[in-house]
Amino acid sequence: MNYSEAKAKFIQTWGSLGSHWGINRTMAQIHALLLVSRQALSTEDIMHELTISRGNTNMNVRALIDWGLVDKELRAGERREYFYAFKDVNVIARQIAQERKKRELDPLRKVLKQINEEVQGDSPGVKELKKVTSNVADFSDVTNQMLEVFVKSGGGNWLSNLLLKIMK
Amino acid sequence: MNYSEAKAKFIQTWGSLGSHWGINRTMAQIHALLLVSRQALSTEDIMHELTISRGNTNMNVRALIDWGLVDKELRAGERREYFYAFKDVNVIARQIAQERKKRELDPLRKVLKQINEEVQGDSPGVKELKKVTSNVADFSDVTNQMLEVFVKSGGGNWLSNLLLKIMK
DNA sequence: TTGAAGTTTCAGTATTTTTCGAAAACAAGA
DNA sequence: TCTTGTTTTCGAAAAATACTGAAACTTCAA
Numbered sequence: 001m002n003y004s005e006a007k008a009k010f011i012q013t014w015g016s017l018g019s020h021w022g023i024n025r026t027m028a029q030i031h032a033l034l035l036v037s038r039q040a041l042s043t044e045d046i047m048h049e050l051t052i053s054r055g056n057t058n059m060n061v062r063a064l065i066d067w068g069l070v071d072k073e074l075r076a077g078e079r080r081e082y083f084y085a086f087k088d089v090n091v092i093a094r095q096i097a098q099e100r101k102k103r104e105l106d107p108l109r110k111v112l113k114q115i116n117e118e119v120q121g122d123s124p125g126v127k128e129l130k131k132v133t134s135n136v137a138d139f140s141d142v143t144n145q146m147l148e149v150f151v152k153s154g155g156g157n158w159l160s161n162l163l164l165k166i167m168k
Numbered sequence: 169m170n171y172s173e174a175k176a177k178f179i180q181t182w183g184s185l186g187s188h189w190g191i192n193r194t195m196a197q198i199h200a201l202l203l204v205s206r207q208a209l210s211t212e213d214i215m216h217e218l219t220i221s222r223g224n225t226n227m228n229v230r231a232l233i234d235w236g237l238v239d240k241e242l243r244a245g246e247r248r249e250y251f252y253a254f255k256d257v258n259v260i261a262r263q264i265a266q267e268r269k270k271r272e273l274d275p276l277r278k279v280l281k282q283i284n285e286e287v288q289g290d291s292p293g294v295k296e297l298k299k300v301t302s303n304v305a306d307f308s309d310v311t312n313q314m315l316e317v318f319v320k321s322g323g324g325n326w327l328s329n330l331l332l333k334i335m336k
Numbered sequence: 337t338t339g340a341a342g343t344t345t346c347a348g349t350a351t352t353t354t355t356c357g358a359a360a361a362c363a364a365g366a
Numbered sequence: 367t368c369t370t371g372t373t374t375t376c377g378a379a380a381a382a383t384a385c386t387g388a389a390a391c392t393t394c395a396a
Contacts, residue, residue, distance in 0.1 A: 001282075006283045009283060013275075013276060017276055020190050024353080024354070025354080036300050038292060053355065054372095054373085055358090058374060058375090059355095079372065089306070089307040090307075107181075111177065115178060123171065128206050129204045136257055138257070139261065192384070194385080222388095223388090224384080226343065230344090247394070249343085339395100339396095340393100341392100341394090342391105343390100344392090346386105347386105348387095350384085352381105352383075353380105353383085356378085356380085357376100357377100357379100358376095360373105361374070361375085362372080363373095366367100
Protein backbone atom coordinates (compact mmCIF):
# COMPACT_ATOMS: atom_id res chain seq x y z
CA MET A 1 0.00 0.00 0.00
CA ASN A 2 1.49 3.34 -0.97
CA TYR A 3 1.19 6.69 0.73
CA SER A 4 -1.84 8.05 -1.04
CA GLU A 5 -3.75 4.81 -0.80
CA ALA A 6 -3.04 4.65 2.90
CA LYS A 7 -3.98 8.26 3.40
CA ALA A 8 -7.20 7.85 1.45
CA LYS A 9 -8.07 4.78 3.43
CA PHE A 10 -7.53 6.54 6.71
CA ILE A 11 -9.62 9.51 5.65
CA GLN A 12 -12.37 7.31 4.41
CA THR A 13 -12.46 5.14 7.52
CA TRP A 14 -12.38 8.05 9.90
CA GLY A 15 -15.12 9.61 7.81
CA SER A 16 -17.49 6.71 7.99
CA LEU A 17 -16.79 6.31 11.66
CA GLY A 18 -17.63 9.91 12.33
CA SER A 19 -21.19 9.41 11.26
CA HIS A 20 -21.66 7.04 14.17
CA TRP A 21 -20.30 9.69 16.44
CA GLY A 22 -22.42 12.73 15.88
CA ILE A 23 -19.92 14.09 13.40
CA ASN A 24 -20.90 14.13 9.77
CA ARG A 25 -18.88 12.47 7.09
CA THR A 26 -17.29 15.55 5.58
CA MET A 27 -16.44 16.97 8.96
CA ALA A 28 -14.73 13.75 9.96
CA GLN A 29 -12.89 13.57 6.64
CA ILE A 30 -11.56 17.07 6.98
CA HIS A 31 -10.49 16.21 10.47
CA ALA A 32 -8.70 13.10 9.26
CA LEU A 33 -7.00 15.04 6.50
CA LEU A 34 -5.72 17.65 8.92
CA LEU A 35 -4.62 14.96 11.32
CA VAL A 36 -2.31 13.37 8.80
CA SER A 37 -1.04 16.62 7.28
CA ARG A 38 2.30 17.87 8.42
CA GLN A 39 1.38 21.49 7.94
CA ALA A 40 -1.74 23.57 8.22
CA LEU A 41 -4.00 23.64 5.15
CA SER A 42 -6.13 26.38 3.62
CA THR A 43 -9.76 26.10 2.62
CA GLU A 44 -8.56 25.83 -0.94
CA ASP A 45 -6.23 22.93 -0.14
CA ILE A 46 -8.97 21.06 1.67
CA MET A 47 -11.49 21.60 -1.13
CA HIS A 48 -9.12 20.18 -3.68
CA GLU A 49 -7.85 17.32 -1.61
CA LEU A 50 -11.33 16.05 -0.78
CA THR A 51 -13.16 17.37 -3.85
CA ILE A 52 -15.85 19.13 -1.92
CA SER A 53 -17.33 22.57 -2.38
CA ARG A 54 -16.11 25.73 -0.78
CA GLY A 55 -19.29 26.19 1.25
CA ASN A 56 -19.21 22.70 2.58
CA THR A 57 -15.56 23.03 3.51
CA ASN A 58 -16.11 26.30 5.26
CA MET A 59 -19.08 25.10 7.30
CA ASN A 60 -17.40 21.96 8.45
CA VAL A 61 -14.11 23.61 9.27
CA ARG A 62 -16.01 26.00 11.45
CA ALA A 63 -17.81 23.14 13.13
CA LEU A 64 -14.48 21.46 13.84
CA ILE A 65 -13.25 24.65 15.42
CA ASP A 66 -16.45 24.77 17.49
CA TRP A 67 -15.81 21.27 18.71
CA GLY A 68 -12.33 22.33 19.69
CA LEU A 69 -10.68 19.83 17.40
CA VAL A 70 -9.08 22.25 14.98
CA ASP A 71 -7.55 25.69 15.18
CA LYS A 72 -6.61 28.29 12.64
CA GLU A 73 -3.26 29.77 12.01
CA LEU A 74 -2.58 33.13 10.42
CA ARG A 75 0.52 33.72 8.42
CA ALA A 76 2.25 37.05 8.29
CA GLY A 77 1.51 38.85 5.08
CA GLU A 78 -1.16 36.38 4.05
CA ARG A 79 -4.82 36.92 4.06
CA ARG A 80 -5.76 33.31 3.74
CA GLU A 81 -6.35 31.22 6.86
CA TYR A 82 -4.66 27.91 7.48
CA PHE A 83 -6.12 25.16 9.62
CA TYR A 84 -4.54 22.42 11.65
CA ALA A 85 -5.88 19.69 13.93
CA PHE A 86 -4.78 19.04 17.47
CA LYS A 87 -2.99 15.76 17.24
CA ASP A 88 -2.95 14.46 20.77
CA VAL A 89 -5.39 11.56 20.87
CA ASN A 90 -6.24 12.25 24.47
CA VAL A 91 -7.16 15.79 23.64
CA ILE A 92 -9.27 14.63 20.73
CA ALA A 93 -11.09 12.14 22.90
CA ARG A 94 -11.62 14.72 25.59
CA GLN A 95 -13.07 17.26 23.23
CA ILE A 96 -15.43 14.78 21.66
CA ALA A 97 -16.54 13.49 25.05
CA GLN A 98 -17.17 16.99 26.27
CA GLU A 99 -19.14 18.03 23.26
CA ARG A 100 -21.29 14.94 23.24
CA LYS A 101 -21.93 15.15 26.92
CA LYS A 102 -23.16 18.67 26.40
CA ARG A 103 -25.36 17.77 23.47
CA GLU A 104 -26.75 14.45 24.59
CA LEU A 105 -26.25 13.48 28.16
CA ASP A 106 -27.07 16.80 29.78
CA PRO A 107 -30.44 17.19 28.03
CA LEU A 108 -31.35 13.59 28.82
CA ARG A 109 -30.61 14.05 32.48
CA LYS A 110 -32.67 17.16 32.54
CA VAL A 111 -35.72 15.49 31.03
CA LEU A 112 -35.47 12.47 33.28
CA LYS A 113 -35.33 14.60 36.38
CA GLN A 114 -38.23 16.66 35.19
CA ILE A 115 -40.38 13.62 34.56
CA ASN A 116 -39.55 12.22 37.95
CA GLU A 117 -40.41 15.37 39.76
CA GLU A 118 -43.45 16.50 37.89
CA VAL A 119 -45.42 13.42 37.01
CA GLN A 120 -48.62 13.15 39.00
CA GLY A 121 -50.42 10.14 40.37
CA ASP A 122 -49.50 6.75 41.72
CA SER A 123 -51.14 4.30 39.35
CA PRO A 124 -49.08 1.22 38.50
CA GLY A 125 -48.20 2.81 35.19
CA VAL A 126 -46.84 5.90 36.83
CA LYS A 127 -44.87 3.79 39.26
CA GLU A 128 -43.29 1.81 36.48
CA LEU A 129 -42.46 4.95 34.58
CA LYS A 130 -40.84 6.50 37.63
CA LYS A 131 -38.89 3.38 38.30
CA VAL A 132 -37.48 3.28 34.79
CA THR A 133 -36.71 6.97 34.57
CA SER A 134 -34.98 7.03 37.90
CA ASN A 135 -32.89 3.99 37.05
CA VAL A 136 -31.83 5.56 33.81
CA ALA A 137 -31.22 8.84 35.60
CA ASP A 138 -28.95 7.19 38.14
CA PHE A 139 -26.99 5.53 35.43
CA SER A 140 -26.68 8.76 33.49
CA ASP A 141 -25.44 10.49 36.59
CA VAL A 142 -22.66 8.00 37.09
CA THR A 143 -21.70 8.25 33.45
CA ASN A 144 -21.81 11.98 33.68
CA GLN A 145 -19.48 12.03 36.63
CA MET A 146 -17.05 9.77 34.86
CA LEU A 147 -17.02 12.07 31.90
CA GLU A 148 -16.53 15.08 34.11
CA VAL A 149 -13.50 13.50 35.67
CA PHE A 150 -12.22 12.56 32.28
CA VAL A 151 -12.79 15.95 30.74
CA LYS A 152 -11.38 17.86 33.69
CA SER A 153 -8.36 15.63 33.89
CA GLY A 154 -7.41 17.12 30.56
CA GLY A 155 -7.40 13.75 28.88
CA GLY A 156 -3.92 12.86 30.03
CA ASN A 157 -3.30 9.20 30.19
CA TRP A 158 -6.22 8.86 32.50
CA LEU A 159 -7.60 6.11 30.40
CA SER A 160 -4.55 3.90 30.48
CA ASN A 161 -4.06 4.43 34.20
CA LEU A 162 -7.63 3.51 34.72
CA LEU A 163 -7.20 0.38 32.73
CA LEU A 164 -4.34 -0.69 34.92
CA LYS A 165 -6.50 -0.24 37.98
CA ILE A 166 -9.25 -2.28 36.47
CA MET A 167 -7.06 -5.10 35.37
CA LYS A 168 -5.34 -5.75 38.59
CA MET B 169 -47.56 16.50 34.11
CA ASN B 170 -49.87 13.52 33.81
CA TYR B 171 -49.08 9.95 32.96
CA SER B 172 -49.46 10.05 29.21
CA GLU B 173 -47.60 13.31 28.86
CA ALA B 174 -44.74 11.94 30.88
CA LYS B 175 -44.71 8.70 28.95
CA ALA B 176 -44.77 10.52 25.63
CA LYS B 177 -41.96 12.75 26.75
CA PHE B 178 -39.83 9.83 27.78
CA ILE B 179 -40.42 8.01 24.51
CA GLN B 180 -39.70 11.09 22.51
CA THR B 181 -36.51 11.90 24.39
CA TRP B 182 -35.18 8.39 24.25
CA GLY B 183 -36.05 8.36 20.57
CA SER B 184 -34.12 11.45 19.67
CA LEU B 185 -31.21 10.31 21.76
CA GLY B 186 -31.09 7.00 19.97
CA SER B 187 -30.27 8.67 16.71
CA HIS B 188 -27.00 9.86 18.21
CA TRP B 189 -26.28 6.32 19.21
CA GLY B 190 -26.51 4.26 16.08
CA ILE B 191 -30.08 3.34 16.85
CA ASN B 192 -32.73 4.83 14.66
CA ARG B 193 -35.57 6.88 16.00
CA THR B 194 -38.32 4.32 15.70
CA MET B 195 -36.17 1.61 17.16
CA ALA B 196 -35.38 3.75 20.17
CA GLN B 197 -39.01 4.73 20.57
CA ILE B 198 -40.16 1.15 20.57
CA HIS B 199 -37.48 0.39 23.10
CA ALA B 200 -38.64 3.25 25.29
CA LEU B 201 -42.23 2.13 25.03
CA LEU B 202 -41.36 -1.40 26.07
CA LEU B 203 -39.21 -0.09 28.88
CA VAL B 204 -42.07 1.73 30.50
CA SER B 205 -44.72 -0.92 29.87
CA ARG B 206 -45.58 -3.17 32.68
CA GLN B 207 -46.39 -6.07 30.44
CA ALA B 208 -45.19 -7.36 27.12
CA LEU B 209 -46.77 -5.80 24.04
CA SER B 210 -47.74 -7.24 20.67
CA THR B 211 -46.86 -5.82 17.27
CA GLU B 212 -50.40 -4.54 17.11
CA ASP B 213 -50.10 -2.71 20.43
CA ILE B 214 -46.85 -1.09 19.40
CA MET B 215 -48.18 0.01 16.02
CA HIS B 216 -51.11 1.72 17.61
CA GLU B 217 -49.27 3.26 20.47
CA LEU B 218 -46.66 4.87 18.26
CA THR B 219 -48.74 5.21 15.08
CA ILE B 220 -46.27 3.49 12.84
CA SER B 221 -46.80 0.85 10.20
CA ARG B 222 -46.73 -2.85 10.70
CA GLY B 223 -43.64 -3.32 8.58
CA ASN B 224 -41.72 -0.68 10.39
CA THR B 225 -42.71 -2.11 13.73
CA ASN B 226 -41.70 -5.58 12.75
CA MET B 227 -38.30 -4.59 11.39
CA ASN B 228 -37.37 -2.53 14.37
CA VAL B 229 -38.56 -5.06 16.89
CA ARG B 230 -36.35 -7.63 15.16
CA ALA B 231 -33.46 -5.21 15.29
CA LEU B 232 -33.97 -4.69 19.01
CA ILE B 233 -33.95 -8.44 19.50
CA ASP B 234 -30.72 -8.59 17.49
CA TRP B 235 -29.16 -6.01 19.72
CA GLY B 236 -30.17 -8.12 22.70
CA LEU B 237 -32.32 -5.38 24.17
CA VAL B 238 -35.70 -7.03 23.77
CA ASP B 239 -37.03 -10.55 23.92
CA LYS B 240 -40.26 -12.17 22.89
CA GLU B 241 -42.71 -14.04 25.01
CA LEU B 242 -45.14 -16.64 23.80
CA ARG B 243 -48.41 -17.17 25.53
CA ALA B 244 -50.05 -20.55 25.74
CA GLY B 245 -52.84 -20.88 23.20
CA GLU B 246 -51.92 -17.63 21.50
CA ARG B 247 -50.26 -17.25 18.21
CA ARG B 248 -49.38 -13.63 18.62
CA GLU B 249 -45.96 -12.74 19.95
CA TYR B 250 -45.46 -10.37 22.82
CA PHE B 251 -42.32 -8.34 23.31
CA TYR B 252 -40.68 -6.96 26.39
CA ALA B 253 -37.49 -5.04 27.05
CA PHE B 254 -34.82 -6.00 29.54
CA LYS B 255 -35.09 -3.37 32.17
CA ASP B 256 -31.80 -3.53 33.98
CA VAL B 257 -29.91 -0.40 32.97
CA ASN B 258 -26.59 -2.15 33.33
CA VAL B 259 -27.68 -4.83 30.95
CA ILE B 260 -28.92 -2.26 28.49
CA ALA B 261 -25.65 -0.38 28.62
CA ARG B 262 -23.69 -3.56 28.22
CA GLN B 263 -25.62 -4.67 25.19
CA ILE B 264 -25.30 -1.33 23.51
CA ALA B 265 -21.59 -1.14 24.27
CA GLN B 266 -21.04 -4.60 22.90
CA GLU B 267 -22.95 -4.01 19.75
CA ARG B 268 -21.27 -0.70 19.02
CA LYS B 269 -17.86 -2.09 19.74
CA LYS B 270 -18.54 -4.79 17.21
CA ARG B 271 -19.81 -2.42 14.58
CA GLU B 272 -17.46 0.50 15.01
CA LEU B 273 -14.41 -0.04 17.10
CA ASP B 274 -13.39 -3.43 15.78
CA PRO B 275 -13.41 -2.36 12.12
CA LEU B 276 -11.49 0.81 12.95
CA ARG B 277 -8.81 -1.10 14.76
CA LYS B 278 -8.50 -3.47 11.87
CA VAL B 279 -7.99 -0.70 9.33
CA LEU B 280 -5.49 1.14 11.48
CA LYS B 281 -3.40 -1.96 11.96
CA GLN B 282 -3.52 -2.72 8.30
CA ILE B 283 -2.37 0.76 7.35
CA ASN B 284 0.45 0.61 9.83
CA GLU B 285 1.69 -2.70 8.62
CA GLU B 286 1.27 -2.32 4.92
CA VAL B 287 2.14 1.24 4.05
CA GLN B 288 5.41 1.49 2.17
CA GLY B 289 8.12 4.13 2.27
CA ASP B 290 9.58 6.49 4.79
CA SER B 291 8.91 9.93 3.42
CA PRO B 292 7.92 12.55 5.99
CA GLY B 293 4.31 12.12 4.90
CA VAL B 294 4.37 8.42 5.55
CA LYS B 295 5.99 8.96 8.90
CA GLU B 296 3.32 11.41 9.95
CA LEU B 297 0.62 9.06 8.79
CA LYS B 298 2.11 6.19 10.71
CA LYS B 299 2.46 8.29 13.80
CA VAL B 300 -1.17 9.33 13.71
CA THR B 301 -2.55 5.91 12.93
CA SER B 302 -0.53 4.23 15.60
CA ASN B 303 -1.55 6.79 18.21
CA VAL B 304 -5.16 6.31 17.32
CA ALA B 305 -4.68 2.56 17.29
CA ASP B 306 -3.19 2.58 20.78
CA PHE B 307 -6.02 4.64 22.05
CA SER B 308 -8.57 2.36 20.41
CA ASP B 309 -6.90 -0.62 21.98
CA VAL B 310 -7.20 0.81 25.45
CA THR B 311 -10.81 1.71 24.83
CA ASN B 312 -11.41 -1.71 23.46
CA GLN B 313 -10.00 -3.37 26.52
CA MET B 314 -12.11 -1.23 28.78
CA LEU B 315 -15.19 -2.22 26.88
CA GLU B 316 -14.22 -5.87 27.00
CA VAL B 317 -13.92 -5.71 30.75
CA PHE B 318 -17.20 -3.90 30.94
CA VAL B 319 -19.03 -6.28 28.65
CA LYS B 320 -17.60 -9.37 30.26
CA SER B 321 -18.32 -8.13 33.74
CA GLY B 322 -21.95 -8.52 32.77
CA GLY B 323 -22.65 -4.87 33.42
CA GLY B 324 -23.09 -5.32 37.13
CA ASN B 325 -22.37 -2.20 39.03
CA TRP B 326 -18.97 -2.08 37.48
CA LEU B 327 -19.48 1.50 36.58
CA SER B 328 -20.29 2.75 40.05
CA ASN B 329 -17.45 0.78 41.60
CA LEU B 330 -15.15 2.25 39.07
CA LEU B 331 -16.31 5.70 39.88
CA LEU B 332 -15.49 5.17 43.53
CA LYS B 333 -11.98 4.15 42.59
CA ILE B 334 -11.53 7.20 40.45
CA MET B 335 -12.83 9.62 42.97
CA LYS B 336 -10.68 8.61 45.84
C1' DT C 337 -56.23 -29.52 3.70
C1' DT C 338 -58.09 -25.26 4.42
C1' DG C 339 -58.28 -20.80 6.05
C1' DA C 340 -57.73 -17.53 9.77
C1' DA C 341 -54.37 -15.16 12.31
C1' DG C 342 -50.18 -13.66 12.38
C1' DT C 343 -45.33 -12.41 10.56
C1' DT C 344 -42.03 -10.99 7.09
C1' DT C 345 -40.50 -8.89 2.97
C1' DC C 346 -39.87 -5.36 -0.34
C1' DA C 347 -40.74 -1.90 -3.98
C1' DG C 348 -42.06 2.56 -3.97
C1' DT C 349 -42.60 6.88 -1.39
C1' DA C 350 -41.55 10.25 1.96
C1' DT C 351 -38.47 12.39 5.01
C1' DT C 352 -34.28 13.85 6.64
C1' DT C 353 -29.60 14.96 6.05
C1' DT C 354 -25.87 16.41 3.43
C1' DT C 355 -23.79 18.88 -0.15
C1' DC C 356 -23.38 22.23 -3.74
C1' DG C 357 -22.74 26.61 -5.77
C1' DA C 358 -23.75 31.15 -6.46
C1' DA C 359 -24.11 35.35 -4.37
C1' DA C 360 -23.49 38.38 -0.39
C1' DA C 361 -20.58 40.08 3.07
C1' DC C 362 -16.26 41.22 4.62
C1' DA C 363 -11.40 42.89 5.07
C1' DA C 364 -7.38 45.16 3.59
C1' DG C 365 -4.63 47.63 0.50
C1' DA C 366 -4.39 50.99 -3.31
C1' DT D 367 -13.84 54.67 -2.22
C1' DC D 368 -12.92 50.86 -5.25
C1' DT D 369 -10.79 46.45 -6.10
C1' DT D 370 -9.44 42.01 -5.08
C1' DG D 371 -9.03 37.94 -2.49
C1' DT D 372 -11.36 35.49 0.91
C1' DT D 373 -15.00 33.88 4.07
C1' DT D 374 -19.79 33.13 5.08
C1' DT D 375 -24.55 32.37 4.13
C1' DC D 376 -28.40 30.08 2.29
C1' DG D 377 -31.81 28.09 -0.90
C1' DA D 378 -32.01 24.51 -4.01
C1' DA D 379 -30.51 19.74 -5.53
C1' DA D 380 -28.84 15.29 -4.47
C1' DA D 381 -28.04 11.48 -1.62
C1' DA D 382 -28.99 8.70 2.14
C1' DT D 383 -32.16 6.79 5.17
C1' DA D 384 -36.51 5.50 7.08
C1' DC D 385 -41.40 4.28 6.49
C1' DT D 386 -45.50 2.56 4.37
C1' DG D 387 -48.73 -0.61 2.54
C1' DA D 388 -49.76 -4.48 0.42
C1' DA D 389 -48.58 -8.96 -1.07
C1' DA D 390 -46.25 -13.21 0.15
C1' DC D 391 -45.38 -16.27 3.36
C1' DT D 392 -45.92 -19.23 7.83
C1' DT D 393 -48.16 -21.55 11.27
C1' DC D 394 -51.55 -24.00 13.45
C1' DA D 395 -56.29 -25.38 14.75
C1' DA D 396 -60.26 -27.38 12.96
